[in-house]
Amino acid sequence: MTKIISTINLKGGVGKTQMTVALAEFLSLSHNKKVLVIDLDPQTNATVSLMDETAWRAKDQNGETLLQLFKDKLDKTSHFNIANAVVKKVSNVGGGIGNLDLLPSSLGLIEIQDSLPLIPAGRFYVTSPVTILRDAISGISDQYDFVLIDCPPNLGIITLNGIYISNYYLIPSIPDILSTYGIPQILGRITNFKKEIGTDIEPLGIVISMYRTQSKLHNSVIQDLKVKASQNEYPRIFKTVIPLTVRTAEAADFSVSVNTLRQKYGYGRVYEDYEILTKELLSYV
Template identity: 50%
Template sequence: MPLAEDDLVGINEIADIAGVSRQAVANWRVRFADFPKPHTELKAGPVFRARQIKAWLRKRKVPMARVVSLINLKGGVAKTTTTVALAETLASRFGKRILVIDLDPQTNATTMLIGEKKWEKLNEKGWTLATLFKDALDPENKAFDLQKTLQKGVSDVQGAEKVDLLPSSLDLIDVQDKLASAPSGQFYSVTPIDLLRLAVKSLLDDYDLVLVDCPPNLGIITLNGLRISEGYIIPTVPDVLSTYGIPQIVKRVGNFSKEVGEEIAPLGIVITKYQEASTIHVNVSRDLRRRNDPPVFETVIRQANQIAAAAELQTSRRTLKQKYGYGDLATRYIDLAQELLDKLEIDA
């Protein structure tokens, strides 16, 4: 797959990203043996892969967004709840600026964060991500408005005011199947998997972390989420049906990663809805940890009625414990968030 023009950056662009001078970038190239090699040399100077440059800058502690997708081919595994709980925990307990991108046509993350009534109003006005993908089906149509679609301060959790949302829509169900035939940009510069990346690239670095709630499939909309991600998490109930598709996810994402020439790492499996009294849950969890492909997060989210009740947006703000339960549930999400920060080497 050919690189889009936006995937390449020159010395000036690198300086802008890092907030330094052009001379500083030139000095880095000389001083550091691990500085990325140019993708190609032009008369105007060398150009580099943007993802490689950003990864290198992150190692140098230059702040920029980290993007993680959450995916499972099986529904009902608490994928969306895990996404929202991580977002609210990372914001309220760790002070992180979080963007949730809801790509799942079921819109559950959206309604958890803004409520059904507000979602209906946004959907009527076309202020959802469905409009972005609809525009791709009709090049004459330019209805998507990023600023109007972006919903700020959406969580009902105290201290989680830094959670923003790009909402989903039921219309994505119809759009998904049509995207494969979407016309490419001039000179094939825009492919269907690049639509989200091109739309939100100016926005991402306003955040510490971006969490993408993907549909339960490996279609084009999911690939749009993975395209902007450096890694992915697989939430799963530890049973046969829920874990059956994990090898397929790892293989397909690995192939996609090679095709686009960017690393999309499996950050790990999160065991959800765990029941200690279930022999199946105990055995499957043990097998997942033994295989370690991908690795399994240490934190386990147990089955609890309070988690299901957390899906309903409240009119007044509540604490994490009020939302996710006064037992150890809120603590488990805090532990999971800390594990994620550790994996990404982000300071808490």
């Protein structure tokens, strides 16, 4: 059965996209899982981390990104074709990973996002605006072991499209005040959304990212998160922590061709941590 996981944080710059891409690559290569990445974030970082930018721009011009999917809904047209939109064999590892696919994003989603109602209520939840993505991928989702959805840093309609189809959601967060501030809002909003639409989505947990070992603030915030998790205020805190390193940022550069995940993520801690994180995730789903 396909496992669908959304990654979300209301603050940008917390390593959400890097983590989504890394999990997709490790699930595909290290664990032989068939994976689809859906990039719902208008910043398109997951998209340009997994495919050539020139090729992506051509697809965007041809209406073969998620922008066209949402435009069709607004314009009452039907130009979007899921088979044409999905990019096969993405990643800069080995010229592309055979069992890793991508449904690319578009900068134009920013405008679409503003055109859709941002905070739906009541019966609006069960109408089409939050089921657009579900309807689009219904014919292909069963082809995958995992679908990983990179959500925008908000809880608007586009994000709710991802939440609507997900079994789980994952919250990557830097262990500081600003990055963790929105966690209660995420938990509360998704809980309310779940009740209104009757979905089975569950929080998979919080993953600490961009961790600085010597930071007193980081260590203090982690302890606070663990206390809240032990009191059931927050979901589990993953045991695996992703450190802040230059290598993590460099791994997002698609233009650098590599042959293996070790070459991409380095031969030290970052590679090992992502491998352990992937195994930990698999143990929870």
